[in-house]
Amino acid sequence: MSRAQCSRCMRPQTHCLCALIPQLDSRTRVLLLQHPSEVSHALNTARLAALGLTHAQLRVGEVFDDLDQLINQPGYQARLLFPGEDTQVLTAYELADKSLPLLLVVPDGTWRKVRKLLHLNPMLAQLPRVTLPQGAVSRYRLRKAPGPGALSTLEAIVQALEILEAPTSFAPLLRPFEALIEGQIEAMGAETYERNHGDKH
Structure with missing residues (x-):
């Protein structure tokens, strides 16, 4: 018998995260394009x-x-948050800046799946690209990062917004993420976690 699930956060009702999820306003709009394998x-x-x-x-699919219509929203300029050639490092909005705020298009999936999304949606691949400064460190302690600076989708969005809209903090977005990780560590047991994911000196 399957456990009852929260229809909003999609977690088992016994581990519902909704109480930890904030409602944060931002000048930037965020469009998440999620590969179905991530759901x-x-x-x-x-x-x-x-x-x-x-x-x-949030939109889920392979072809959109x-x-x-999604990326040409009046009052915004679309940018793809994904590494590539001619990528610009994100910087803060200038207070006197009269240019349009960003529509940050964020693909969600493994590197391979994201490249497939770009291939299947040429309009997406043609967007100007932006990236985060080097040196980011992920809080995701349960999966080996594919390389330095590799972040979860949520962490990348938080960092991007905190750069664009400094000094506003978007850290509350990470609360349910931290709770999820702590819950998974607790479920696997401290000993197993240390053996598989603890710091290797």
């Missing part, structure tokens, strides 16, 4: 981001037929 992932951080930001939208 059932235990940490589905893109969903947490979409729930915690009032100006965020209405992409033109």
Whole structure:
């Protein structure tokens, strides 16, 4: 028999995260394009981001037929948050800046799946790209990062917004993420966690 699930955060009702999910406003809009393989992932951080930001939208799929409409939103300039050639490092909005705020398009999936999304949605691949400064450290202690600076989708969004909209803090978005990780560590047991994920000196 399957456990009852919260329809909002998609966690078992006994481990519902909704009380920890904030409602944060932002000048930046966030469009999350999630590969279907991520939907059932235990940490589905893109969903947490979409729930915690009032100006965020989450779409799931491989091909987005209405992409033109999604990325050409009046009053915003679309940028793809993904490494690539001619990528600009994000910087803060200037107070006197009269240019349009960003629509931050964030693909969610493994590197391979994201590249597939870009291939299947050429309009996405053609967007100007932005990236985070080097040196970011992930709080995700349960999975070996594919390389230095590799972050979960939620962490990347928090860092991007904190750069763009400094000095505003978006740290409350990380509360349900931390609770998820702590819950998984607790479930596997401290000894198993230390053996598999503890610091290797």
